[in-house]
Amino acid sequence: MSALDAEIVGERLGLTAGLLEWLRARPLPAGSPSPVLPDDETVCSYLAALAVEVEAWSEILTTRPDPASSPELWWALERVYHDLVSNLGNGAAFAGWPNLPVDGTAPVRHLYIWTFLAAVPDVRQYHAGHGIPDEISWATLRSLGQAVTDSRASGLLFALWVQPLAFRGVHYRIGRLAYDLGGTKVPHLDGADLAVHIGAGQPLEPHDCDQSFAQAAAFFRRHFPRRPVRRFTCHSWLLDDQLADYLPEGSNILQFQRRFQLLPLDEEREERADNVILEYVFERMHTDPLIPDEVLEDLPQTTSLQRAFVTHLRSGRHWYSRTGWFPASAIR
Structure with a gap:
């Protein structure tokens, strides 16, 4: 050959x-x-x-x-x-x-x-x-199991982000949340970042998030002392502040958002999150930029988040993935 x-x-x-x-x-x-x-x-x-x-x-x-x-x-x-x-x-x-x-x-x-x-x-x-510790090591690598399940359902084995980072040793699951060491950069700020990942399948309870942030700050100080963390960053549709127009004041999502200082939104350049939310909230795949009415009509309207998603798109607007940050010093 x-x-x-x-x-x-x-x-x-x-x-x-x-x-x-x-x-x-x-x-x-x-x-x-x-x-x-x-x-x-x-x-x-x-x-x-x-x-x-x-x-x-x-x-x-x-x-x-x-x-x-x-x-x-x-x-x-x-x-x-x-x-x-x-x-x-x-x-x-x-x-x-x-x-x-x-x-x-x-x-x-x-x-x-x-x-x-x-x-x-x-x-x-x-x-x-x-x-x-083995517990965190295996908990981190077990993200592969969920990826296989999701990929088998969609027929795509698979386009990956989290799993290569986990197997590179820079992504760790710590309690409710997961973190990438050296994550999304915030312009004009120096120092290392921890990028926050919000896995599906569990409520985003404030107490669980508090505990995870505190454990993560201690974890990275202990195991990566030469890479001090200055701040936590997050890039997610869960930080879209338009959600405040639809969700109850005390919702877990809004309480999570309020931890972060959002970077300004540029709708011309910002990543639209309509299809991301469709997959995350409804487990439906759609690749076209615009989600047609026939798809929206077929979606369940059980939760306030589900209703918000459909109402917002029917009004002619879009959802966006936003970037936010807060200093590690805020973790007690």
């Missing part, structure tokens, strides 16, 4: 243009360690520890990359794995991993899962080197 390159691999695997360009920009340095895939028994133990649903295990096991039988897939795996483990502890300029092709073969769609399975020993060793 002739030597592989990005164009050959992309053509044979049917990769998206974005993923192909991403791989092309990551040549494999000479002497880079090749990924070592765990045996089936170890894979199952990892999948259990990572909270991957049992229904997915069989498909994952049958898509194991092999350098002899699937050299193109192995070529891609080596580069994704190298991007992960060569950036342990580094979240700077991270822009997410590109989409895998929705209509690709099962082995291609599971490329990232096998990357994470190969990297479990690497990130666990990194965590141990920083004295990070």
